[in-house]
């Protein structure tokens with residue numbers, strides 16, 4: 001999978017050089033290319049924002065640099081990417097959305113700042129490819145970078161070969177619409193706290209049943225909406 005990321009803070013994504021995704025890049029499983037939106041400006045101040053039409057506080061990201069960035073990535077790719085724009089006004093980013101994006105050969109993440117990106121950028125992107133306006137959650141961030149990072153990690157780890165043991169993906173929270181069961185490791189007793197006996201029993205069937213009950217109870221208590 002190829003992922004292009006456009007941001008006015010490209011250094012934000014240096015962290016993608018390390019850990020699991022960094023290794024996946026080194027193994028050629030992920031081709032992540034980070035771009036500075038200001039590379040598509042042409043004035044001395046490398047301007048990317050301007051005052052909003054209709055008035056109001058703050059600044060809006062100008063459409064021109066984004067249009068040139070979209071065209072530059074398209075020109076350098078074999079086919080149109082899926083354009084992902086993190087926005088608080090988007091539909092929820094969920095594990096289902098991550099799974100769908102993980103099937104795509106090429107993603108373009110556009111990270112906005114200020115009050116957001118001129119709406120015509122989304123319209124233009126939709127005229128040349130599929131656009132996904134996705135929200136990380138119901139809270140406000142200062143820009144799209146944190147959200148894009150989370151989305152890139154959630155999608156990247158689903159690419160075959162990125163995660164060592166693919167079986168572990170199936171048991172995770174939100175994969176089957178349920179929260180994952182509690183986990184324990186050595187020592188069996190820690191600061192007076194023990195491990196549920198069933199996990200030490202060696203009875204795999206009983207362990208699986210216990211884990212299923214724990215997932216269902218935890219989901220019912222913490223995320224009843226997932227069971228609706």
Ligand SMILES: CN1CCCC[C@@H]1Cn1ccc2ccc(-c3n[nH]c(N)c3C#N)cc21
Nearest residue numbers: 086087112113136137140141142143144147
């Ligand atoms: C604060 N400022 C004025 C109010 C509107 C947002 C703006 C900041 N901002 C600019 C671009 C941009 C993109 C995503 C997000 C974002 N916030 N919360 C989420 N779940 C997000 C996602 N995904 C925030 C962004």
